[in-house]
Structures are given as structure tokens and as C-alpha cells.
Amino acid sequence: MNKAAMKRMTRRTEFYMFLVLIILIAVIGIVSKGSLFESTQIVTILRAMVVDGMFAMCCLVVMVSGGFDMSFPAIAALAYSLATTICLNQGWCQTSPIAGFALSIVFGAILGMFNGWIISNFKLNTMLVTLGTQTFFTGVSMGLLQLREITSTLPVALKKFGLSSLFEVTNSAGLKSTMTTMFIFLVILCAVTSFVLNKTMFGRALYAIGGNEVSAERAGYNVKKTKFILYTVVGAVSGFIGMIRVCMASQSIPKAMVNKEFTIIPAVILGGASIFGGEGSVFGTVTAIGIITLVNNSMLLVGIDSYWKDFFNGLIILIGVTVSALQAMRKKH
Amino acid sequence: MAEEYLLQMTGIHKRFGGVHALDDVSFRVRPGKVMCLAGENGCGKSTLVKIISGVYTKDEGEVVFEGNTISKITPAEATRLGIQVIYQDLSIFPNLTVRENLAINSEITAGRKLVNRKRWDETARAALDKVGCDIDLDAKMGDLNVASKQLVAICRAMLFNAKLIIMDEPTTALTKKEVDALFETVRQLRDSGIAIMFISHKTDEIFEISDDVCIMRSGKNVYTGETKNLTRKQFTYYLTGRDIEDDYFVPKNISPEPVLEVKNLTIDHRVKDVSFDLRKGEILGITGLLGSGRTELALALFGLEKPTAGQIVLNGKPIRIKSPIAAQKLRIGYVPEDRLTEGLCLAQPIADNIALSSLKRLSKAFGVLKRKDVIDEGWKWQKTFSIKTDDVTKNASTLSGGNQQKIVLAKWLANDLDVLILNGPTVGVDVGAKQDIHALVHELANQGLAVIIISDDLPEVVVNCSRVIVMKEGAIVGEMTGDGITENAIAEIIA
Amino acid sequence: MTKIKNFVRNNQYTSILVGLLIAVLALFSALKGSAFWRIDLWKGMTMQFPEYACIALGLMFVFISGHHDMSQVLLGNFGAILAVQYMAANVTEGMANGQVAGIIFIGIGIALAIAVVGGLINFLLVSYLNVPPVMATIAMQMVWKGLSTALTKGYAVKGVPALYTTVGHTYIGGFLAVPVVIFLVLLVIAIFLLKFTTFGEKLYMIGTNKKAAKFSGINVHGMLAATYLLSAIFATIGVLIMVSTMGSAKADYGISYTTRAILILVLAGCIPDGGQGKISNILLSIVTVQIIATGINLFANLNTYYSSLIWGGMLIVVLIMSTQVGNRAPKKAKKVKKAPQNAA
Structure with a gap:
């Protein structure tokens, strides 16, 4: 590796995040006397990454394009609540979960389209728009449609799908833990996001728009259309992720996604995305989600009361955003 | 047969509401020459550029490019004809690499869907070769200095077989040395047969670089012709519409302490x-x-x-x-x-x-x-x-x-x-x-x-x-x- | 008539808000009539709106300065938790009212002291470390919530002295709710600061162009410190009012007020881009939001989430309308300079 490339790498946030992750793993591994490396513990942490990691991908692509989406959890919640309610009433999803997923994706896409229509047609602060649509969607789901919690009556196929596993591991104490099938979707989504962002002209359009919207327009990109497609796809994927969560938790709770954006957005920024757009990568985002999930799930291992979870999350984010701000300041000089 | 004039614009009018932004503007651009478009702020320079590049449509007038009358110019049509505009902000992407900045426009124009690194690399190198400069393709655009950014923008414009390059106030943020380097590039392009339209209001630069000049004031062109037929004093007069007498400062009471x-x-x-x-x-x-x-x-x-x-x-x-x-x-x-x-x-x-x-x-x-x-x-x-x-x-x-x-x-x-x-x-x-x-x-x-x-x-x-x-x-x-x-x-x- | 026309032309935003308020009032009058125009209903409203209105007023300063503060409510909650813990530990049964009042004041002092600390931390992060305001305050929001959760194990802290809740629920003279009095005091302070002092003048200028303000000899750091402090203190006062309503303090009480405060401000044309925002519009906006919240309750078959629906919808509509207002403004006619024409 030549010197210039080396220098470029060490200037990236992703590089430092990865170092932090390695150090954290080492420290927690030592403090917990190796129990972090128990197969069951690893499986638990990977399992906990599924939903947040997938949401982070949605958040990442929007942020790369210079947007700030507060509404994706509300879209997911409305999409899956509506989908499961319909499945329950129609008696669908008894043998196959496909109907549930299809419905949730379609609803998600429609809601995303709504976001996309507003954002692409009017030059507005995306944070304020999506705050508005978030509130609106929550109102639709719990006010207008009065969607209820579905727990024990959740259609069988959805439950079954959620409980299905790739493999089972047993730790030294004989405890068993299963690796959920849903993990595959996290891997696929990360791979697809990475491919789209780096290897397609659509992905480069997102970086271009995030870097300089006027230039992107002049270069020949249809910025309006790109944004519309982006928010529609993000909506559809959010619907899908929501359904994954329903299956994993074996219940559909309309309120479950409230304030989810406040944990996902900071994590994505921690991973090197910029709220001003044009920066961010799948690798960095996954690393940041990894750090946060690791910390959340190993509090007990290192003997810290789990009530401190929120505090440590906040502290990591705080340090993360401060360090990247200082880095940006240093670059200027 | 090569035309004497690359671009001829005759009797161009453009109105915005009640404002007559361009009032009977006519000028000609010769291939292989540098033409300066000069004028004070708000005289209609940028409106004129936007008409040439297809962003605005003219209300009246005739546009002839390489002997063919063009009835309606769209941005895509302008690109096809070989007209490239380098805006003052350079239209670059600070967050992307030089390679991408060079290649992205032509990739979009070609309607590509996927990224092919090898092809991007070739395109980028070809662009640099056209002007004969050397810039690290992996460098981030935002890390370059203004002069290098400008070179990248020029290289990118050259990819489209440009016959006419319009540069909008390119020297604003440059040091004297960088301006000299830019002018060297401009002369090089000119000698290879490309017409350059150079927009500026700096007298020195205009006299240094241009062969022809078109001076605009309040939406009208008040002078068109060769630069050498013009004195600086006349130039200022056309630009401002009044004789500017330099009023030298004479200190009256300088304090002893x-x-x-x-x-x-x-x-x-x-x-x-x-x-x-x-x-x-x-x-x-x-x-x-x-x-x-x-x-x-x-x-x-x-x-x-x-x-x-x-x-x-x-x-x-x-x-x-x-x-x-x-x-x-x-x-x-x-x-x-x-x-x-x-x-x-x-x-x-x-x-x-x-x-x-x-x-x-x-x-x-x-x-x-x-x-x-x-x-x-x-x-x-x-x-x-x-x-x-x-x-x-x-x-x-x-x-x-x-x-x-x-x-x-x-x-x-x-x-x-x-x-x-x-x-x-x-x-x-x-x-x-x-x-x-x-x-x-x-x-x-x-x-x-x-x-x-x-x-x-x-x-x-x-x-x-x-x-x-x-x-x-x-x-x-x-x-x-x-x-x-x-x-x-x-x-x-x-x- | 022409007077009204002129007013509408000069105050397009205010006119939209007045129109919105009239529409809301007309709708509820038509649908509910006398049930809507009941005195106790309106008295009830005055007991409810001050808690979030105080938070919104605090946020207003930050928005005008072109910044953002997402940490307000959770910072206030942390202070309130410490305050209530202190009160609960020190007030014993049979204590004289005067003594209890003293303890309450110390409790309030603790909460306000925390607000000062929190406001200063936000200021330091944003001003000296250059962290983007949204990110800095979201991170601090998580830190404060985390501290509260760790301290209370997620439970509500009970034991608010009876005197505190009683005073909080008193109508002075039978109609003027104590929370309203507190809100009015803050409102007067805000109006005074924004309209009648150099602080307000400088705040709008900083929000429009921070660098130009700095180059004009304005103490930008000092102004921002004051702004974040005001935001934290006003919000904490709002949370302390909420404590008297709830009779307890908790890590995540009033979490939705963050959104509601933003809604109120954006509805009033006060956006975090800075330099904009009129107090009269913000008052109109607060009144409209509260009337909708109360009006919804009159319908037995509608739950409270209907107000989310309406607010969210309103926010989107107003945002879109605001872009249209800008577009319709008469274009500045270019001045055609008079100069002799001398074509060559």
C-alpha cells in the first residue's frame, strides 16, 4: 500500500471506528474473562444487530444524499401493523409469511412515496418534513385506524418464520442459543446497499447529490426523480424490516418503533456519515452498529447494571460526534 | 468548408416580466479565438450565457452555430453541439475523487447504469491528457486548491468534444500565478482551435487574454469588435457609460504622531x-x-x-x-x-x-x-x-x-x-x-x-x-x- | 377592507395562522357547538398548555440563533428527578407549609442548577468543539435519559409534596391557573428580550449570518451561551409544571413534547435555519395546537392520537404553503441604470 493511500485511510472515520470496535472487543473480552467469546454470546449479539443494522442501512442512504429521515420507524410501524391486522382479519399467513411481507412492503413503499413526493417537489428541510410525516403516520396508525397490538393471535406462519433458525450453538455451560434466519436478510441488505452505493450510477447519484445538488443537476442527473425513488425504496425496505421485527418478536405492537430514530441516526453518524451529506459507507455503519450492540449486550458480562445502558449509548455517541467534529476542524487547517 | 464564425447571435431579446434583461444583443464568436464578454454586475451577462447553454429560452433573435440556424437550444442540445459552460462554482463534487468528478458527466450522458472502475479510469486519464495536466485521480476533490479544481473542470468540459467553452469569471479566487497558469491553458486550448468565451469585468485580464470583446451594459451590447481596436479608457467608458477620471488622494493633514x-x-x-x-x-x-x-x-x-x-x-x-x-x-x-x-x-x-x-x-x-x-x-x-x-x-x-x-x-x-x-x-x-x-x-x-x-x-x-x-x-x-x-x-x- | 388587505400582504404568515385558527374554531363549533364553548373546557386548556409552551419558548431562542436543541426535555426530567428525590426525602408529614415551601424552593433550585449545567454543556459542544447542534443535543439527550434511567431504574419518582401539586393546580381568583401565570412571566421575559433589547437584535443577526455578526464585534460565544441557557431553563420550568400535573418525575415524561415544540415553532414560521420567528405567530401557533388537542377529546370515538394526525398533517401543509408564500412574493424588479447608449 502506498503512502498516499495509507494517509487517506487514516483520515477516514471508518478506520478509527473499526479500531475502537477491536479494542472494545479485546477489553470486554478480558474483563468478562472470555465469556464474550462464548458461542451463545456471539450469537446473541449478532441477533440483536439484525433490526438496527437494517434500519441503519435505510438511514445511511438517505444521509448520503444529504437528507435527514426521522420517519422511517413510523413508516415501518404503520406498514407492519396494517399488514398484520389485514392478515389476521383475512386469515392469511397460515402457511406462508409471504402475504404479510408483501403487504408491509407495499404499504411502506406508499408511505415512502409520500415523503418522496414532498421532498422532491418542494425545497424543504428534510428533517422538518419527515418529523411531520412521522407524526402524521403515527396519528394514522393509532388514531385513524386504531391499530391494535397483536400478540398471541399473530398468524402462525409469521411466528414460525420468526422462530426459524440457521443453526444452534451450545456453550460450555450447556446453554443453547439459536441463530435466527433473519440474520441472512441483514447480510443481504448490507451487501445490496454496498453494491448500490458503490457500483451503480444511482448510488453515485446519491453521493453526488449529497455533495453538491446543483452540480448533480447540471451533470445530468434527474435529482427530483432520484430523490423520489430513494424515499420510496427506503419506505418499502422499512416496511420489510418492520415485518422482520414482528416475526422475530412474535408480536406486532404499533408503538414499538417510537423514538427508534434517536438510536439509529446517531449510530449512522458515528459510522462516518455526515449530516451534511455526501459521506458514509456500509462498512462504517455496520461497525458503529456493532459497537453499540456490543456495549448494550455486554453490560452484564462486565458487571455493570443494565440500567446504565442508555447512558453509555449516549456517551459513545457523544464522543463519536465530538471526535468527528474535531477531525473536521483539523482538516480545515 | 470551415465557417468564419462558430457562433453568431443576432438580435437576441429576453424579458422577465416587465424587465427587458436582454435588448437586441448581437455578437459573433470566432473559432480558435478568445472572446471576452465584459460588463458590470447585472448587465445581462449571465442571462446571455444561460441562453447559449439552453437553460433559458430566448424571446426573439437568431442563433447560428457552425452555419446552422438553431431554433431552440436545450441543455442537452448545447452539449451535443459542443458548447460547455464552466460556472463560477465549477460544478464539482467536493466529496468525490478527481476520477469520479472527471468521468461522472460523460457516464451519465452515456446513460450507464453501473460503475466500471476501469472505464472510469480510462475516461479520467483521457480527460487529463486533453489538457496535458497531471492530477492524482484518487485525491478527494475538496482537498485540491482552486486552480487544480478549475483544471479538473476544464478537463471535464473537454471530454465532450467542446468547440466552445464558456468560462464564467474564472479568475475570481485565483492568485496571480494561478491566473497566469490558467491563461496558459486557455491559450493552449485556443491554439488547438477551440473558441473560448471568457466572462470578466477585470480590465487587465481582458486586455491580456482576449482577441475579441463584447461589452454589455444594461442588457444591450454597446461594443463588439477586436480588443486591439480599443483603448483602456474607451473600454471603461463603454463599461460604465461615463468617463471615469482617476481622482488621486491628496492627504491634507497627516498627524505628526x-x-x-x-x-x-x-x-x-x-x-x-x-x-x-x-x-x-x-x-x-x-x-x-x-x-x-x-x-x-x-x-x-x-x-x-x-x-x-x-x-x-x-x-x-x-x-x-x-x-x-x-x-x-x-x-x-x-x-x-x-x-x-x-x-x-x-x-x-x-x-x-x-x-x-x-x-x-x-x-x-x-x-x-x-x-x-x-x-x-x-x-x-x-x-x-x-x-x-x-x-x-x-x-x-x-x-x-x-x-x-x-x-x-x-x-x-x-x-x-x-x-x-x-x-x-x-x-x-x-x-x-x-x-x-x-x-x-x-x-x-x-x-x-x-x-x-x-x-x-x-x-x-x-x-x-x-x-x-x-x-x-x-x-x-x-x-x-x-x-x-x-x-x-x-x-x-x-x- | 383595504386595511385588512394590506395586513394580509405584509403579514402573510400571520394571516395563514389566523386563518387556520378560525378554521379550527369554526370546525369544532359546527361539530360540537355548546359542548365546545364551555368555560370549564377552556379553563382546562389553560392548565394544560403551559408545560409545553414553556419548552417551545425556550427552543424559540435556539431556533432564531440558527441552532437546535433536542436535549431540553430529557435534561429537564433529570433535574426534576433530582428535585423530587430531594423533596421526597426532606418533607415529612405534619411539616408546616412554610417549611415545605422552603424545601420546594431548594428542589426547584436544584432542577434549575442542572439546567444551567446542561445548557452550558450544549453550548461548549456546539461552540468550542464545533459539533453540529442537532448531533450534540441528540447525544446529550441520550446521556441525560441514561443518567435518569440509571438513577431511577426506569421508575417514576413519587413523593412530590402535596403543597407543590396543590399550588400547581390552583386557579387564582377562580380562573387564572398558576401554570399560566408562570408561562406569562416567561412570555414577558421573552418578548422583552427579543423586541426591546440588544440581545434580541443580536440574536436575529447571529441567526442570519454568524460570521458577519462576529466580524461586527458581536460576542457570538456569549450570545450562544445565553441562548442555550435560556432554552434549558425555560424547558426545565415547563418540566417542573409537568411534575405538578403528574405528581411525579420520570426519565421519559413529556418525550413527545420535543416534537410538539418543534411543530409549534415551525408552524409559526420559526425554523432552525435561523434569523426568523415572531413571538405573536408562536402564540397563535400554541393556541391552535392546544385547541385541537382539547377539541379532539370532545369526540368520544376519537382517541388522543388523532391530534398527532392533525398536527403532522398541519406541519406538512404549512411547510409546503411556506414555500408557496415565498414564490408568490413580488419579484424584485431589476433597476435599469440610466446611462447614455453609445453603440460602436
């Missing part, structure tokens, strides 16, 4: 061991190229740069200027280089902008401030400086560049000052307003203000200063006074 003394001032390696003094009633010019340390020196006198060594003495007392707040208390005022980002709150009323530095004087105990006092202050300065507005509660953005600059001046003069530092006082200001501002500064100096003008506009320095210091690489390399101040004398030591 210096008001400000700078002794061995050093800031890192950007300003080295600079000493000078300044008296009441004189206008001291500090000139030098971009990066010569002139701006840093000024900022140090206003508390925005921290000297690493040396001393500043004001009225005989050694002082430390820690912040603009401290500078203001010491009766030092500073009119910044960049009016839009450092000088004005554009989206706020004219009166509030004027009153901003003198709020303490306008307010009563506990900072109680009457709105009427602010507005009265606005009207007072509107009259003093004859700022062209019918209402000082209108936003500053409604004014022209020259009048905006008057606001920034008024803001500082509303305070009782001993020293006024003007950094590029007439950048982007029309020639007419420029003269007004100069006359005003002369008057202030003769009333006993000590003025420092920092500028790289040599004619401005020569006309306005009673003493000039020339800086180079952070140090003072020359000083001249009175009749000894000439453009040639400064130019000799400046670079």
Missing part, C-alpha cells in the same frame, strides 16, 4: 517580522498577492489572528487585541474581504445591518433598545452615503453590490473610529459605485481617520494611497510614498 505602530509582528510563518506605523489622515495601502500574508496581518489588527511574536502599539500604548470585540473597544474597524459571508446579514433589514456594530451606543441601560432608534440610524447613514433604497427596513439583499458595501462601511463609521481597515473595499463593485466609495474614503481620511486599504487591485492602490507597503511571502519587501507609487513600481517587486 503615529496612531498605530506595528513592531516585528509575526504570525506562525504566514506573517514574518512586519513593522510599520500609521498616522491620522493618511491612507496606507498594503498590497501583495493572495497568500502574501496581507489578510492575516489585517485580521491580527482586528483580533481574529493571534500574533506569535511582536507588538502592536495604539496611541503610544502597547496593546493586545484578543477579539473583534476588543478591537472595537480600541476604536479599530474592519471591512472584510468577503461582503456576503463576512460583512452582511443579507436576510435582515438595511437599518439593522448598519446599527449592528453600534448597538451599545444606541441602547440604554440593561441593553434596552428602541426599534425606532435603529431605523433612524439607518436613515441617517442612508442619507450620508446616498444608499439607493426607498426604505431602510427592506432587507440588505435588495441592494446592489456597491450599495451593500456602503452598508458595511456605514456599520463601522457609525462607531467613533481611530483606525479603519478596508480589505478589498471594492471587490465585485461596479465602477461607478467604486468611485463613490473611493471619494468617501478620501474624505474620511482628510477628516482625521487613519485608513489602511488592503488590496491586490493595483490601480485602486495607486489612486487611493498616500503610502504603500508591498508584502511577499509574509514579509514586507518594499515601501513607497507619494509620487513614487506607480503600478509598474509595485508590479516589479510584488511577484
Whole structure:
């Protein structure tokens, strides 16, 4: 590796995040006397990454394009609540979960389209728009449609799908833990996001728009259309992720996604995305989600009361955003 | 057979609502020549460019390109014809690599869906080869300097087999050396048969680079023809519509004691061991190229740069200027280089902008401030400086560049000052307003203000200063006074 | 008539808000009539709106300065938790009212002291470390919530002295609710600061162009410190009012007020881009939001989430309308300079 490339790498946030992750793993591994490396513990942490990691991908692509989406959890919640309610009433999803997923994706896409229509047609602060649509969607789901919690009556196929596993591991104490099938979707989504962002002209359009919207327009990109497609796809994927969560938790709770954006957005920024757009990568985002999930799930291992979870999350984010701000300041000089 | 003219525009009209932005404009561009489009701000230059590039459609008139009459130009059509515009902001992506910046436009035009790194690489290299320059393709665009960014933009334009390259005020942010390099590239392109349309309002540059010139004023072209048939005086006359007589500054009463003394001032390696003094009633010019340390020196006198060594003495007392707040208390005022980002709150009323530095004087105990006092202050300065507005509660953005600059001046003069530092006082200001501002500064100096003008506009320095210091690489390399101040004398030591 | 026309032309935003308020009032009058125009209903409203209105007023300063503060409510909650813990630990049964009042004041002092600390931390992060305001305050929001959760294990802290809740629920003279009085005091302070002092003048200028303000000799750091402090203190006062309604303090009480405060401000044309926002519009906006919240309750078959629906919808509509208002503004006619024409 030549010197210039080396220098470029060490200037990236992703590089430092990865170092932090390695150090954290080492420290927690030592403090917990190796129990972090128990197969069951690893499986638990990977399992906990599924939903947040997938949401982070949605958040990442929007942020790369210079947007700030507060509404994706509300879209997911409305999409899956509506989908499961319909499945329950129609008696669908008894043998196959496909109907549930299809419905949730379609609803998600429609809601995303709504976001996309507003954002692409009017030059507005995306944070304020999506705050508005978030509130609106929550109102639709719990006010207008009065969607209820579905727990024990959740259609069988959805439950079954959620409980299905790739493999089972047993730790030294004989405890068993299963690796959920849903993990595959996290891997696929990360791979697809990475491919789209780096290897397609659509992905480069997102970086271009995030870097300089006027230039992107002049270069020949249809910025309006790109944004519309982006928010529609993000909506559809959010619907899908929501359904994954329903299956994993074996219940559909309309309120479950409230304030989810406040944990996902900071994590994505921690991973090197910029709220001003044009920066961010799948690798960095996954690393940041990894750090946060690791910390959340190993509090007990290192003997810290789990009530401190929120505090440590906040502290990591705080340090993360401060360090990247200082880095940006240093670059200027 | 090659046409004599690449582009001919005849009788072009464009109206926006009731405003006749372009009124019967005609000109011709020859292949392999540089044509300058000159004019003051708001004369219709940019509207004309937008018509050529297809962003606007003309209301009337004829466009002939390579002998073919073009009825309707769209941006895509313009690109197909070989017309490329390099905008002032260069239309680059600071977050992407040089490779992507070079290749992305042609990839989009080709309708590609996927990224092929090898093809991008080839495209990018081909682009660099066309101009014959060498830039690291993996470098991030935002990390390059302005000159390199400009080269990338030119290379990118060349990819489209450009026959006509339009450059919109390309020299604004460049140092003299960089301008020379740019002109070298422009000549090289010209010699290879490409027509260049160069938009500028800087007299020197226009006479240096152009073969033909088209001067616009108030939406009309008032002169078209070869540059060599024009004298500078005529040029200024066409540009402004009036004869500008240089009104040299004659100091009337320079105080015997210096008001400000700078002794061995050093800031890192950007300003080295600079000493000078300044008296009441004189206008001291500090000139030098971009990066010569002139701006840093000024900022140090206003508390925005921290000297690493040396001393500043004001009225005989050694002082430390820690912040603009401290500078203001010491009766030092500073009119910044960049009016839009450092000088004005554009989206706020004219009166509030004027009153901003003198709020303490306008307010009563506990900072109680009457709105009427602010507005009265606005009207007072509107009259003093004859700022062209019918209402000082209108936003500053409604004014022209020259009048905006008057606001920034008024803001500082509303305070009782001993020293006024003007950094590029007439950048982007029309020639007419420029003269007004100069006359005003002369008057202030003769009333006993000590003025420092920092500028790289040599004619401005020569006309306005009673003493000039020339800086180079952070140090003072020359000083001249009175009749000894000439453009040639400064130019000799400046670079 | 022409007077009204002129007013509408000069105050397009205010006119939209007045129109909106009239529409809301008309709708509820038509649908509910006398049930809507009941005195106790309106008295009830005055007991409810001050808690979030105080938070919105605090946020207003930050928005005008071109910044953002997402940490307000959770910072207030942390202070309130400490305050209630202190009160619960020190007030014993049979204590004289005067003594209890003293303890309450110390409790309030603790909460306000925390607000000062929190406001200063936000200021330091944003001003000296250059962290983007949204990110800095979201991170601090998580930190404060985390501290509260760790301290209370996620439970509500009970034991608010009876005197505190009683006073909080008193109508002075039978109609003027104590929370309203507190809100009015803050409102007067806000109006005074914004309209009658150099602080307000400087705040709008900083929000429009921070660099130009700095170059004009304005103490930008000092102004921002004051702004974040005001935001934290006003919000904490709002949370302390909420404590008297709830009778307890908790890590995540009033979490939705963050959104509601933003909604109120954006509805009033006060956006975090800075330099904009009129107090009269913000008052109109608060009144409209509260009337909708109360009006919804009159319908037995509508739950409270209907107000989310309406608010969210309103926010989107107003945002879109605001872009249209800008577009319709008469274009500045270019001044055609008079100069002799001398074509060559």
C-alpha cells in the first residue's frame, strides 16, 4: 500500500471506528474473562444487530444524499401493523409469511412515496418534513385506524418464520442459543446497499447529490426523480424490516418503533456519515452498529447494571460526534 | 468548408416580466479565438450565457452555430453541439475523487447504469491528457486548491468534444500565478482551435487574454469588435457609460504622531517580522498577492489572528487585541474581504445591518433598545452615503453590490473610529459605485481617520494611497510614498 | 377592507395562522357547538398548555440563533428527578407549609442548577468543539435519559409534596391557573428580550449570518451561551409544571413534547435555519395546537392520537404553503441604470 493511500485511510472515520470496535472487543473480552467469546454470546449479539443494522442501512442512504429521515420507524410501524391486522382479519399467513411481507412492503413503499413526493417537489428541510410525516403516520396508525397490538393471535406462519433458525450453538455451560434466519436478510441488505452505493450510477447519484445538488443537476442527473425513488425504496425496505421485527418478536405492537430514530441516526453518524451529506459507507455503519450492540449486550458480562445502558449509548455517541467534529476542524487547517 | 464564425447571435431579446434583461444583443464568436464578454454586475451577462447553454429560452433573435440556424437550444442540445459552460462554482463534487468528478458527466450522458472502475479510469486519464495536466485521480476533490479544481473542470468540459467553452469569471479566487497558469491553458486550448468565451469585468485580464470583446451594459451590447481596436479608457467608458477620471488622494493633514505602530509582528510563518506605523489622515495601502500574508496581518489588527511574536502599539500604548470585540473597544474597524459571508446579514433589514456594530451606543441601560432608534440610524447613514433604497427596513439583499458595501462601511463609521481597515473595499463593485466609495474614503481620511486599504487591485492602490507597503511571502519587501507609487513600481517587486 | 388587505400582504404568515385558527374554531363549533364553548373546557386548556409552551419558548431562542436543541426535555426530567428525590426525602408529614415551601424552593433550585449545567454543556459542544447542534443535543439527550434511567431504574419518582401539586393546580381568583401565570412571566421575559433589547437584535443577526455578526464585534460565544441557557431553563420550568400535573418525575415524561415544540415553532414560521420567528405567530401557533388537542377529546370515538394526525398533517401543509408564500412574493424588479447608449 502506498503512502498516499495509507494517509487517506487514516483520515477516514471508518478506520478509527473499526479500531475502537477491536479494542472494545479485546477489553470486554478480558474483563468478562472470555465469556464474550462464548458461542451463545456471539450469537446473541449478532441477533440483536439484525433490526438496527437494517434500519441503519435505510438511514445511511438517505444521509448520503444529504437528507435527514426521522420517519422511517413510523413508516415501518404503520406498514407492519396494517399488514398484520389485514392478515389476521383475512386469515392469511397460515402457511406462508409471504402475504404479510408483501403487504408491509407495499404499504411502506406508499408511505415512502409520500415523503418522496414532498421532498422532491418542494425545497424543504428534510428533517422538518419527515418529523411531520412521522407524526402524521403515527396519528394514522393509532388514531385513524386504531391499530391494535397483536400478540398471541399473530398468524402462525409469521411466528414460525420468526422462530426459524440457521443453526444452534451450545456453550460450555450447556446453554443453547439459536441463530435466527433473519440474520441472512441483514447480510443481504448490507451487501445490496454496498453494491448500490458503490457500483451503480444511482448510488453515485446519491453521493453526488449529497455533495453538491446543483452540480448533480447540471451533470445530468434527474435529482427530483432520484430523490423520489430513494424515499420510496427506503419506505418499502422499512416496511420489510418492520415485518422482520414482528416475526422475530412474535408480536406486532404499533408503538414499538417510537423514538427508534434517536438510536439509529446517531449510530449512522458515528459510522462516518455526515449530516451534511455526501459521506458514509456500509462498512462504517455496520461497525458503529456493532459497537453499540456490543456495549448494550455486554453490560452484564462486565458487571455493570443494565440500567446504565442508555447512558453509555449516549456517551459513545457523544464522543463519536465530538471526535468527528474535531477531525473536521483539523482538516480545515 | 470551415465557417468564419462558430457562433453568431443576432438580435437576441429576453424579458422577465416587465424587465427587458436582454435588448437586441448581437455578437459573433470566432473559432480558435478568445472572446471576452465584459460588463458590470447585472448587465445581462449571465442571462446571455444561460441562453447559449439552453437553460433559458430566448424571446426573439437568431442563433447560428457552425452555419446552422438553431431554433431552440436545450441543455442537452448545447452539449451535443459542443458548447460547455464552466460556472463560477465549477460544478464539482467536493466529496468525490478527481476520477469520479472527471468521468461522472460523460457516464451519465452515456446513460450507464453501473460503475466500471476501469472505464472510469480510462475516461479520467483521457480527460487529463486533453489538457496535458497531471492530477492524482484518487485525491478527494475538496482537498485540491482552486486552480487544480478549475483544471479538473476544464478537463471535464473537454471530454465532450467542446468547440466552445464558456468560462464564467474564472479568475475570481485565483492568485496571480494561478491566473497566469490558467491563461496558459486557455491559450493552449485556443491554439488547438477551440473558441473560448471568457466572462470578466477585470480590465487587465481582458486586455491580456482576449482577441475579441463584447461589452454589455444594461442588457444591450454597446461594443463588439477586436480588443486591439480599443483603448483602456474607451473600454471603461463603454463599461460604465461615463468617463471615469482617476481622482488621486491628496492627504491634507497627516498627524505628526503615529496612531498605530506595528513592531516585528509575526504570525506562525504566514506573517514574518512586519513593522510599520500609521498616522491620522493618511491612507496606507498594503498590497501583495493572495497568500502574501496581507489578510492575516489585517485580521491580527482586528483580533481574529493571534500574533506569535511582536507588538502592536495604539496611541503610544502597547496593546493586545484578543477579539473583534476588543478591537472595537480600541476604536479599530474592519471591512472584510468577503461582503456576503463576512460583512452582511443579507436576510435582515438595511437599518439593522448598519446599527449592528453600534448597538451599545444606541441602547440604554440593561441593553434596552428602541426599534425606532435603529431605523433612524439607518436613515441617517442612508442619507450620508446616498444608499439607493426607498426604505431602510427592506432587507440588505435588495441592494446592489456597491450599495451593500456602503452598508458595511456605514456599520463601522457609525462607531467613533481611530483606525479603519478596508480589505478589498471594492471587490465585485461596479465602477461607478467604486468611485463613490473611493471619494468617501478620501474624505474620511482628510477628516482625521487613519485608513489602511488592503488590496491586490493595483490601480485602486495607486489612486487611493498616500503610502504603500508591498508584502511577499509574509514579509514586507518594499515601501513607497507619494509620487513614487506607480503600478509598474509595485508590479516589479510584488511577484 | 383595504386595511385588512394590506395586513394580509405584509403579514402573510400571520394571516395563514389566523386563518387556520378560525378554521379550527369554526370546525369544532359546527361539530360540537355548546359542548365546545364551555368555560370549564377552556379553563382546562389553560392548565394544560403551559408545560409545553414553556419548552417551545425556550427552543424559540435556539431556533432564531440558527441552532437546535433536542436535549431540553430529557435534561429537564433529570433535574426534576433530582428535585423530587430531594423533596421526597426532606418533607415529612405534619411539616408546616412554610417549611415545605422552603424545601420546594431548594428542589426547584436544584432542577434549575442542572439546567444551567446542561445548557452550558450544549453550548461548549456546539461552540468550542464545533459539533453540529442537532448531533450534540441528540447525544446529550441520550446521556441525560441514561443518567435518569440509571438513577431511577426506569421508575417514576413519587413523593412530590402535596403543597407543590396543590399550588400547581390552583386557579387564582377562580380562573387564572398558576401554570399560566408562570408561562406569562416567561412570555414577558421573552418578548422583552427579543423586541426591546440588544440581545434580541443580536440574536436575529447571529441567526442570519454568524460570521458577519462576529466580524461586527458581536460576542457570538456569549450570545450562544445565553441562548442555550435560556432554552434549558425555560424547558426545565415547563418540566417542573409537568411534575405538578403528574405528581411525579420520570426519565421519559413529556418525550413527545420535543416534537410538539418543534411543530409549534415551525408552524409559526420559526425554523432552525435561523434569523426568523415572531413571538405573536408562536402564540397563535400554541393556541391552535392546544385547541385541537382539547377539541379532539370532545369526540368520544376519537382517541388522543388523532391530534398527532392533525398536527403532522398541519406541519406538512404549512411547510409546503411556506414555500408557496415565498414564490408568490413580488419579484424584485431589476433597476435599469440610466446611462447614455453609445453603440460602436
